[in-house]
Amino acid sequence: MSATLWKIDGRTVDVSRRPMIMGVLNVTPDSFSDGGEFFETERAIDHAVRMAQEGAQIIDIGGESTRPRAESITAEEEIARVLPVIQGLRDRVTARISIDTSKVEVARAALDAGAVIINDVTAGRGDEKMLAFAAERKAAIVLMHMQGTPQTMQVAPHYDDVVAEVADFFRQQYWRAISSGIDPMAIAFDPGIGFGKTLEHNLELLRNLPKLRCENRPLVVGVSRKSFIGKLIGSSEMTDRKAPTIALTALLPERGANVLRVHDVADNAVALHTAQTIFRATA
Helix, strand or coil, rough: CCCEEEEECCCEEEECCCCCCEEEEEEECCCCCCCCCCHHHHHHHHHHHHHHHHCCCEEEEEEECCCCCCCCCCCCHHHHHHHHHHHHHCCCCEEEEEEEEHHHHHHHHHHCCCEEEEEEEECCCCCCCHHHHHHHCEEEEECCCCCCCCCCCCCCCCCCCHHHHHHHHHHHHHHHHHHHCCCHHEEECEEEECCCHHHHHHHHHCCCCCHHHHCCEEECCCCCCCHHHHHHCCCEEEEEEHHHHHHHHHHHHCCCCCCCEEEHHHHHHHHHHHHHHHHHHHH
């Protein structure tokens, strides 16, 4: 199989040879995973620097919570949260900066400040101008699958065949992105684990990542601290989700994941490196 390449900021990265760690930075007061721990700007910047030092090649900064039933905020408020962090971070790390947003105004402010990746949980459907904007700015873009919206996504999600439907969605959004002028090499896809899926839907997607591959584009997978892990292990404690997350980070590249979106960078980076060393040696 040919290498899976992703063009970021004009440079091509072989993410099949070396999977990437994307560190999560929630600059929100109400995220599901860290409860506003990094809402204050300086704490957010310090944490991002630490994640980069620990092995994150991408820092994904989000100013609006996408947890189930989260309320939307204005673009102005979202910009006010993320912009000082990006501005304070851009000269302190070599990691690429990603903006987690579905609003063009936020993406524009973030790219102007130094971000080079747009991570859109609506895959360009939340703002009709997003795909054309990404093409204009030659930005790398992650297009994620989500059934419904954060307000509705976990209200009885249903699929006849979750793997086939997500794969079809990727193909549709790929051609939408191409027709908007986005460089095919700049596109990556995210199956949206936990976004409008039951426990079994999530497991079925993780078992079948190769079937989701669209035009050999990278797959970004985020399982870190998600509630399906708690259901899987029978625990409601957030801290109990860390070890399963690390295990999945080590294993999922062998199933087709190219970018792992995680909160606890140090432990996940070590697990990924160890597993990759073993798998490469046996190959």
